[in-house]
Amino acid sequence: MIREEARSGLRYMTGFGNSFETEALPDALPLGRNSPQKCNYGLYAEQLSGSPFTAPRSTNERSWLYRIQPGVKHQGRYRKAGLGMLRSAPNREESALPIGQMRWMPIALPAEGLNFRTGLHTITTAGDAEGQSGMAAHIALVTQSMTDEYFFNADGELMVVAQEGRLRFCTEFGIIEIEPGEICVIPRGVIFRCELVDGPARAYVCENYGGAFTLPERGPIGANCLANARDFKTPVAAYEDKVGPAQLYVKWCGEMFVTDIGQSPLDVVAWHGNYYPYKYDLRHFSPVGAIQFDHPDPSIFTVLTSPSGEAGTANIDFVIFPERWMVAENTFRPPWYHRNIMSEFMGLIYGVYDAKPKGFVPGGMSLHNMMLPHGPDAPAFGKASNEPMVPVKLAGTMAFMLETRLPQRLTAYASTLQAIDTEYLDCWAGLERHFDPTRKEPNW
Structure with a gap:
């Protein structure tokens, strides 16, 4: 079950939703008992729960941590700290912009x-962090590693989508490293420190206030394709036995707090359970699609979903548009023009997005809120309407979408950025009127 990561020498366990056990010292993990009276090596037993104690077995999440010092020794008296550009929902009054389709060019690394903490810049918020519903979309602009500083988020889990440069997350559960095309999910409450690997980095970040991300049901697709559980990686135990002054930051109910500590909180020598951080390579996603005609909904590209209380309606769907073959006959192949109840925040990790080949560039973002129309720009429509119906491979591309049933509100930061594409609406200006009641065959 343990897989070696050739690029960095890191080791991971594989599988999504499994209950794992791992130890950095022999026999640090007790056998047959969750919380023994006396742990080997003088460790303390501590449980971290990601769900209510009485949650059904299928959704009950918890891990036992065997650590050098208990969590109460890693937290002192808290004081308020500045939020910087970080915001939480509800965030109603910050943006003076009217509603509309939005697009941003890449935000330059400063x-x-x-x-990672101070570099979080919130673009949109939706729902209510205290009500544990909705999300926020951030951009992380990271130019230095966290040194003697640690962070955890009590408001929700963090999904980090690497876009430029590599990031290393040293967590209570072990070490995870991601590069562009990979994601890392850090559950609510898990303490970590983020380090740069090979220079400044930029990443998209989804803060999920609601139900934990899980694999979507496949329905008629069956047992295979989409994201397969075996391709998700969880770190093996790796601890820091480090004494010295440090600071622990926590985001709690939309505010930031900090406490002074005297040692590293990443001191977990062994752990077991099903609540832990993990990573996934988006290039391992196995897409499905139309193989004769018609245009399936983008939900077939869902990697992870955060469920809501309403069946079939997600709190968040994390959807990707990877490289794939387009083979449908007599079909307009790019995404069609549409309006829907969901709000869509998109980012382009690398390559070209087929519906917006010119203005939507890697590192950029777009927002199409609920019931606002959107779709291919004029050049993409013209090309797709006239090209021959032969198989075409969309190669070297990776875009993603954070889709939520809730409206996404802009922050003041996002609404005043110089990176706003003020000419975005013009991308549809070239869609001409072609209607002719005397001619059945269209003349594009």
Whole structure:
């Protein structure tokens, strides 16, 4: 079950939703008992729960941690700290912009020193963080590693989508490293430190206030394709036995707090359970699609979903548009023009997005809120309407979408960025009127 990561020498366990056990020292993990009276090596037993104690077995999440010092020794008296550009829902009054389709060019990495926490810049918020519903979409602009600083988010889990540069997350459960095309999910409450691997990095971040991300049901697709559980990786135990002054930050109910500590909180020598951080390579996603005609809904590209209380309606769907073959006959192949109840935040990790080949560039973003129409730009429509119906491979591309049933509100930061594409609406200006009641065959 343990897989070696050739690129960095890191080791992972594989599988999504499994209950794992791992130890960094022999016999640090007790056998047959969750919380023994006396742990080997003088460790303390501590449980981290990601669900209510009485949640059904299928959704009950918890892990036992065997650590050098208990969590109460890693937290002192908290004081308020600045939020920087980080915001939480509800965030109703910040943006003065009217509703509309939005697009941003890539936000440049700044010259100032920003670590993962201070480099989080909120673009949109939806729902209510205290009500544990909805999400926020952030951009992480990271120019320096966290040094003697640790962070955890009590408001929700964090999904980090690497876009430029590599990031290393040193967590209570072990070490995870991601590169562009990979994601990392850090559950609510898990403490971590983020380090740069080979220079400044930029990443998209989804903060999920609601139900934990899980694999979607496949329905008629059956047992295979989409994201397969075996391709998700969870770190093996790796601990820090480090004494010295440090700071622990926590985001709690939309506010930031900090406490001074005297040692590293990443001191878990062994752990077992089903609540842990994990990573996934989006290039392992196995897409399905139309193989004769018609255009399936984008939901067939769902990697992970955060369920809501309403069947079939997600709190968040994390959807990707990877490289794939387009083979449908007599079909307009790019995404069609549409309006829907969901709100769509998109980002392009690398390559070209087929519906917006010119203005939507890697590192950029777009927002199409609920019931606002959107679809291919004029050049994409013209090309797709006239090209021959032969198999075409969309190669070297990776876009993603955070789709939520809730409206996404802009922050003041997002609404005043110089990176706003003020000419975005013009991408549809070239869609001409072709209607002719005397001619059945269209003349594109």
